[in-house]
Amino acid sequence: xxxxxxxxxxxxxxxxxxxxxxxxxxxxxxxxxxxxxxxxxxxxxxxxxxxxxxxxxxxxxxxxxxxxxxxxxxxxxxxxxxxxxxxxxxxxxxxxxxxxxxxxxxxxxxxxxxxxxxxxxxxxxxxxxxxxxxxxxxxxxxxxxxxxxxxxxxxxxxxxxxxxxxxxxxxxxxxxxxxxxxxxxxxxxxxxxxxxxxxxxxxxxxxxxxxxxxxxxxxxxxxxxxxxxxxxxxxxxxxxxxxxxxxxxxxxxxxxxxxxxxxxxxxxxxxxxxxxxxxxxxxxxxxxxxxxxxxxxxxxxxxxxxxxxxxxxxxxxxxxxxxxxxxxxxxxxxxxxxxxxxxxxxxxxxxxxxxxxxxxxxxxxxxxxxxxxxxxxxxxxxxxxxxxxxxxxxxxxxxxxxxxxxxxxxxxxxxxxxxxxxxxxxxxxxxxxxxxxxxxxxxxxxxxxxxxxxxxxxxxxxxxxxxxxxxxxxxxxxxxxxxxx
Ligand code: GLN
Numbered sequence: 001x002x003x004x005x006x007x008x009x010x011x012x013x014x015x016x017x018x019x020x021x022x023x024x025x026x027x028x029x030x031x032x033x034x035x036x037x038x039x040x041x042x043x044x045x046x047x048x049x050x051x052x053x054x055x056x057x058x059x060x061x062x063x064x065x066x067x068x069x070x071x072x073x074x075x076x077x078x079x080x081x082x083x084x085x086x087x088x089x090x091x092x093x094x095x096x097x098x099x100x101x102x103x104x105x106x107x108x109x110x111x112x113x114x115x116x117x118x119x120x121x122x123x124x125x126x127x128x129x130x131x132x133x134x135x136x137x138x139x140x141x142x143x144x145x146x147x148x149x150x151x152x153x154x155x156x157x158x159x160x161x162x163x164x165x166x167x168x169x170x171x172x173x174x175x176x177x178x179x180x181x182x183x184x185x186x187x188x189x190x191x192x193x194x195x196x197x198x199x200x201x202x203x204x205x206x207x208x209x210x211x212x213x214x215x216x217x218x219x220x221x222x223x224x225x226x227x228x229x230x231x232x233x234x235x236x237x238x239x240x241x242x243x244x245x246x247x248x249x250x251x252x253x254x255x256x257x258x259x260x261x262x263x264x265x266x267x268x269x270x271x272x273x274x275x276x277x278x279x280x281x282x283x284x285x286x287x288x289x290x291x292x293x294x295x296x297x298x299x300x301x302x303x304x305x306x307x308x309x310x311x312x313x314x315x316x317x318x319x320x321x322x323x324x325x326x327x328x329x330x331x332x333x334x335x336x337x338x339x340x341x342x343x344x345x346x347x348x349x350x351x352x353x354x355x356x357x358x359x360x361x362x363x364x365x366x367x368x369x370x371x372x373x374x375x376x377x378x379x380x381x382x383x384x385x386x387x388x389x390x391x392x393x394x395x396x397x398x399x400x401x402x403x404x405x406x407x408x409x410x411x412x413x414x415x416x417x418x419x420x421x422x423x424x425x426x427x428x429x430x431x432x433x434x435x436x437x438x439x440x441x442x443x444x445x446x447x448x449x450x451x452x453x454x455x456x457x458x459x460x461x462x463x464x465x466x467x468x469x470x471x472x473x474x475x476x477x478x479x480x481x482x483x484x485x
Contacts, residue, residue, distance in 0.1 A: 003478050006071055006165040006219035013060065013070050020060075020070025024053035024114050027072045031116065031163050034481060039138045040148075040158035042077045043085055044117040052114040059112060068226050069112030074164035076155045077118035078125055079210065080199040081105050088201040089121040089151075091134040092345040093327045102199025103234065104168060104210050104227040111226035116164055119154030123347045124318065125170055125203045127151045128178055128419035131410050132349045139406070140182060141479040142445055146403040149179030149419075152211070156183040159213045161481050166223040167213045172203050173306055174398075174423025176211030180435040181398035181448025184474065186220040186465065188212045189423075191432040191456050193238035196231030204313035205236075207306075207427040216475050217436065217466040221245045224458070240456065248459035253467040254288035256460075259391035263299035264422055269400045276439035276447040277397045280468065284395065287467050292391050296383040299425060301376045306424045307417060308360050308373035315357030318350065352413065377428050384429040384454070393464050394452040397422055398435040402445035422450060430455045436465040437474040446474075 004012065012018045028046050035041055049072065056070035075081060078088045080098035082105075087093045101109070108115065122132035130138040130153030140148040141161035148157040152169025156179035159167050169176040171189035180187025189211045197208055210227065214220030225246055230239045260281060265274060285291050323329035323342030330345070332338030346354070360369040387394060400421060409415040426433040431452050438449035449468070453461040469475055 003162050005216050006214060006222055009071060009165055020053040020056040020114060024049050024072045027116055034161055035163060037144055038141055038157050038161050039136050040119055040154045040163055041117045042120050042135060045084055045115055049114050049116050056112050066112040067222060071165050072114045072116045074116050074119050074155055074158045074167040076121055076152050076169045078121055078170055078201045079168055081115060089123040089133040092321045096327045103196035103231045107227045119158050121154055122151035123350050125151040125172055125175055126349050126353055128416050132347055134347055137406055140403045141481045146405055149182035151175040153179045155213050156180055156185055159185055159215060160479060166219050169211050169213060171209055171211040172207045173427050174420035177398050177423050177433055177435040177450060178420060180213055182403040184437040184446035186214050186217050186436055188220050188224055188434040189426060190458055192430060193236050195228050196234040196237040198231055198233040202317040204310040206313060207310060217462060217469050221462050243459055245459050245462060248463050249466040250463060251467045251470050253464050256289040256464060257292055257391040258284050258289045259292050259294035259387055259394045261294050261296045261394060261396055263296050264396035272441040273397050273447050277449055280438035280449040281395050283468060283471060287471055294387050294391060296387060298379045298383050302380060302425045302428060303421055305373045305376045308369050311353040311357030312360045312370050315354045318354055380425055381429040384431050388454040392460055396450050398448035398450040402441050402447060426452055432458050434461050434465055436468055439474060
C-alpha cells in the first residue's frame with residue numbers, strides 16, 4: 001500500500017478498507033526496511049505516530065472526517081514538533097528539543113495527520129543536495145548514488161521512496177521545488193506569508209516559507225490546504241482568507257495565459273531538461289492555454305542578490321547560537337572562548353554564509369552590497385509584477401539539470417549555488433511556485449516543470465499543474481527501490 005497516493009489512502013480510510021494504525025505500521029516497517037539505503041529520516045517518531053494513528057482511528061469511529069485524519073506524513077527537521085528533537089541539520093542544535101509546536105504542526109495535528117518523523121536537511125537549510133547536513137547525506141531514491149536535491153532533500157526522498165504520503169519542507173531559495181524536481185514529486189512553495197513561520201528555525205526571514213511535497217498535485221494540495229493560514233505570532237503572516245484549493249482543481253485551463261520567459265532557457269541548461277520542459281509547455285497549449293513569450297529582464301541578478309540578502313539575514317539569525325540558550329555548549333577558558341568553541345560546531349557552508357553576510361552588513365560595505373541587493377530585489381519583483389499584467393502563469397524549468405552525483409558539487413559552492421538559478425526569483429519576488437514532474441532523462445532521472453504564479457495565486461498554478469498531470473503519466477512512475485509496489 002506504500003505507493004497509494006495520499007488521496008487514495010484517505011478514500012481507503014473513509015471506506016473502512018484500512019485503518020490509520022495499519023497504514024502507519026506499514027510505513028514504519030517500510031522505513032525500517034529501506035531507510036538504511038535512502039537515509040531520509042533523522043528521527044523516527046514511531047511511538048508518537050502509532051499513538052496518533054490510534055487516536056485518529058478512534059476519532060473516525062466517532063464520525064470525525066477531518067482532511068488528513070490518520071494520514072502518515074513527514075516533517076523537515078527544521079520545523080518544531082513539541083517534544084521531538086529539532087536539529088535543523090546542525091550539530092549546534094544536537095539534542096535540542098523544542099517545547100512547542102510550529103504553527104504548521106499544530107495545523108497538521110488539528111487535521112488529524114500522523115507524524116512519522118523528522119527528515120534530513122542541509123544545515124540550517126543552506127544547500128541544494130543535503131550533503132551539508134551535519135549528520136549524513138540523503139540519497140535519491142531514483143539512483144542511490146545521486147543527491148535528492150536540497151535543502152529539503154530528506155522530505156523529498158521520503159515521499160518519493162514511499163516512506164510518507166506527503167511531507168513538509170521549507171523553501172528559501174528553491175529548497176522544496178528543486179528536490180521535488182530531482183525526485184519526481186509535486187513540490188509547492190506558497191506565497192510568502194501564506195503560512196505562519198512560527199516555530200520554524202529561521203534561515204533568511206524575508207525569504208523563508210514552509211512548502212509541501214506530494215506524489216500528486218491533489219496530495220500536495222491536501223497538505224497545503226491543511227497547513228495554510230494566518231497566525232498573529234508571525235507578523236509577516238497574511239491575514240487573508242484561505243481559499244478552497246482542493247475545489248479549485250478543476251483541470252480546466254482553457255484560455256489560461258502562460259508566459260515563457262526567454263531568460264530561463266539559457267546556455268548551460270541540460271538539453272534533455274530543455275526538451276522535456278518545452279514539450280510540457282506545448283502540452284499546456286494543447287490543453288487550451290495560450291502561450292506568450294515574456295521577458296524577466298533582471299533574472300541574471302537573482303543569484304548575486306540572493307547570495308547577499310540570504311547570508312546577511314542568516315548571519316543575524318544565527319547569532320543566537322552561542323551555546324547558552326540552545327543545544328550543546330563547548331567548555332572554554334571563559335565565556336568568549338566557550339562561545340567561539342561552540343560556534344565551531346557550524347559546518348563549512350554555514351560559516352561561509354555567516355562570513356559573507358557579516359561582511360555585506362558591515363559598516364562601510366552595507367550600502368555597497370546589502371543596500372544595493374535590496375534595490376535590485378525591487379527590480380526583480382517589478383519584473384514579475386509586469387509579467388503578471390500579461391499572463392496568469394509563468395512556465396520554465398525548475399532546475400537546469402537532473403540529480404547530480406553525491407560529491408560532484410560538494411567542493412564547489414558556486415556550482416552548487418547555480419542549482420537554484422531558476423527558483424530563487426520566486427522567493428525574491430512575492431510570487432508562488434511549484435514543481436510538477438514532466439519527464440525523465442536518458443539516465444532515468446526525473447525532470448521538473450516549474451509553474452510560477454502571482455501573489456496568493458496558488459490555486460491557479462495548482463490547477464494548471466493538475467491539468468498537466470491528468471493529461472500525462474509521469475506521476476504514475478515510482479522508483480523501483482524496495483520493489484515496484
Ligand atoms: N539552495 C539555496 C541555498 O543554499 C536555497 C536553500 C533553501 O531554499 N532553503 O540557500
